[in-house]
Amino acid sequence: MPRVILHIDMDAFFAAVEQLDHPEMRGKPVIVGADPKGGKGRGVVSTCSYEARRYGIHSAMPITRAWKLCPHALFVRPRGERYAGISQRIMAILHDFTPLVEPLSIDEAFLDITSTFKFFGSTEMTAKTIKDRIRQEIGLTASVGVAGNKFVAKIASDLQKPNGLVIVMPGTEKAFLAPLEIERLWGVGRRTLPLMHRQGIFRIGDLARMSEREVVRFFGDHGLHFQRLANGIDDRVVGAAGQVKSMSKEVTFSHDRNDTDELLTTLRTLCDELAHELRRKYYRGRTITIKIRLSDFSTFTRARxxxxxxxxxxxxxxxxxDLFQAFDRGGQAVRLIGVGVSHFEDEASQLDLFQSGRSEVDTIDRLMDRVKEQFGQDAIRRASASRSPRQPHSPSERSNLDEI
Ligand SMILES: [Mg+2]
Known part of the structure; x- marks a missing residue:
């Protein structure tokens, strides 16, 4: 039986909450993120309202740049607790439509409605009802994508933002994806994109059409994974509520660092924190990724x-x-350093751990953990143990490593 997967993504979530709580901000450019300090601030834009996007401002942009583009915007600090509270209410609404809800972040989730959509009429009626309830009960808009798998649903939810609804009929996934730009494919980032372009791949359909042999020759075995997605094939199930697929720790320095020993000490502290959290949550992952942002804001990841x-x-x-030492930063100082673990063992192989260590996985707890990770509350508390002076994380809607 074909599956029906829905991806829901709140529109400009943090900024929308600010506009909801502060009517005087409605219709105005609102930028949630670091303090711009009159153009001298550090850190990045976390989220901005659609009014701010018209000025070319977007998430993860340096706050100083946003300040230059739109100095009269309303710059506000994130209020993590408030966003988490609203997120919980949204997730509770989603659970009225299916028990299979997998939150991806504070404002995004996958739902498997294969066996429940008939109660609400049709897939379209289900999606509309969810959107209506969120608008009426919370006062915010969401964009929804509906498709036969997670990958296509996630792409669909992004196509008509804000307040979008895109339904991809079963059997049309490949045709739906073909004209879209290749950078929409998960895992195709700054490094992979030029490789793709060099092979004449600009649209998802270009990759879908390539022979398997060529794909492996140009992109290695990993390329086959990309190609399956490009063909609209994605068998991943909507996981247990709150299932986390990667975990990471990072720190933005108050001033850029160049001393390798000092950077390694910070990396060591981050690994300690990460290992502690992995143990606490009974996760075991095989892929280790480091993230480095240099003083010119170029950002790199290296994984093994x-x-x-x-x-x-x-x-x-x-x-x-090893990954850090093999990375050539061309003499540049480091602005941000991070380490993450992904490629977790699947739940079946973790079952023994679950049974010996914990009773059940609680969605809200997991969400709160993710919010804490995002806002670095833990990092702030543990920072005293580190000899490197640190700043709290710049809250940003940073993507997880899990969508690769
Ligand atoms: Mg969103």
Missing amino acids: TLSHPAINSGELYNTAR
């Missing part, structure tokens, strides 16, 4: 997949250190 899951801080650090 181990043959077995890394569990302790020493293993994490040894790999992270």
